[in-house]
Amino acid sequence: MKRRPYVLLAELTYGCPLHCPYCSNPVSSSAESELDLEEWTRVFREAAQLGVLHVGLSGGEPLSRRDLNEIISAAHDSRLYTNLITSGLGLDFARARDLRASGLDSIQISFQADEAVLGDSIAGARAHQHKLEAAAAVTRAGLPLSLNVVLHRHNIGRLPALLLLAESLGAQRLELANVQFYGWAWLNRKSLLPTRDQAQAAFAVAESAKERLAGRMEVVYVLPDYFERRPKPCMQGWGERYLTINPIGQVLPCPNATTIAGLQFENVRHHSLENIWNESASFNRFRGEEWMPLPCRECPERHLDFGGCRCQAALLTGDPAATDPVCSLSPHHLTLQNAVVEETRDLKTSFGMARQNPVAQTSRPDSTSTISKSILYPLRDQNLSSRT
Ligand code: SF4
Numbered sequence: 001m002k003r004r005p006y007v008l009l010a011e012l013t014y015g016c017p018l019h020c021p022y023c024s025n026p027v028s029s030s031a032e033s034e035l036d037l038e039e040w041t042r043v044f045r046e047a048a049q050l051g052v053l054h055v056g057l058s059g060g061e062p063l064s065r066r067d068l069n070e071i072i073s074a075a076h077d078s079r080l081y082t083n084l085i086t087s088g089l090g091l092d093f094a095r096a097r098d099l100r101a102s103g104l105d106s107i108q109i110s111f112q113a114d115e116a117v118l119g120d121s122i123a124g125a126r127a128h129q130h131k132l133e134a135a136a137a138v139t140r141a142g143l144p145l146s147l148n149v150v151l152h153r154h155n156i157g158r159l160p161a162l163l164l165l166a167e168s169l170g171a172q173r174l175e176l177a178n179v180q181f182y183g184w185a186w187l188n189r190k191s192l193l194p195t196r197d198q199a200q201a202a203f204a205v206a207e208s209a210k211e212r213l214a215g216r217m218e219v220v221y222v223l224p225d226y227f228e229r230r231p232k233p234c235m236q237g238w239g240e241r242y243l244t245i246n247p248i249g250q251v252l253p254c255p256n257a258t259t260i261a262g263l264q265f266e267n268v269r270h271h272s273l274e275n276i277w278n279e280s281a282s283f284n285r286f287r288g289e290e291w292m293p294l295p296c297r298e299c300p301e302r303h304l305d306f307g308g309c310r311c312q313a314a315l316l317t318g319d320p321a322a323t324d325p326v327c328s329l330s331p332h333h334l335t336l337q338n339a340v341v342e343e344t345r346d347l348k349t350s351f352g353m354a355r356q357n358p359v360a361q362t363s364r365p366d367s368t369s370t371i372s373k374s375i376l377y378p379l380r381d382q383n384l385s386s387r388t
């Protein structure tokens, strides 16, 4: 059967008013301009022709695009289900209503914590109160609301309060996603990594919440895989179901794929999406099983986890084709376990982590940006942010 992508993550901009220490933006900036409305319109049409059903509109902060309504309309006109993935900053009732009128199907708002002091400290900006107001605006506008919380050492102990927050805001879905260590999170691993005890306690809370809230709110718990004995089936296999297009038009088999040294990524400005999906070297590099080393190549579980995560293997071993060290059968598993013990021995409580405001570092058309961190959301405490 021919492979087809089901989900497209459309990263509309690198610009963002927050400074999360696990930011998904790249750690180095690009001088390329961001895709414009015409380019996104073509991309959505080609994605739908390829078989994509669902598009996540993300960033950075997608609300900072002045042409977001038109972008949503373009995706909607291509019959794609549209989900806006946002910090909530810049979202009020009028904007939520307009986005819905443009064809938006649902909104996911990220929260850093259940309360303002901790939440704003993690975000590196006054954000929590805006998020509460944005969540209320979403439900008032009649859009399904989903909450996402990235979990790490500083907030993983607050799961009961996070669950209460999601319930009180009327969320239909709560994603509790343990931080995955790539990019900025990789740089800040020592400050973010939870302890094994924290991870086990959180798992128990999440499992009981899933049962208690079944039928009312979907609770999704993304495991902290450093504590597992088998890796996650990352992306459901490289180049099998998902594709990401970053703000400058590179098409990626995984949102973190640019962290893998040596891979070149094709650009929608120069090739069709169909050509990139089917023919590009980057999408074919880790497809199927041919590329697998031992022990994966002969392992009966290779159809379940696809050998784990390529980005993680590259970061932890230097070889993107290696067995994911999370797997207890990997020759690097013990090294990872020892690193986890070492890095959680002396717990830091401060947020003295590397952060970045990508707005200032990325070249893009002036017309697309409406949010400037320094104008709307100044840092509450400069000591919270040690930029790199
Ligand atoms: Fe998965 Fe490879 Fe480990 Fe087998 S050896 S469980 S395929 S990562």
Ligand code: FES
Binding pocket: 182, 234, 235, 254, 255, 256, 257, 308, 309, 310, 311, 312
């Ligand atoms: Fe890139 Fe897993 S995060 S393959």
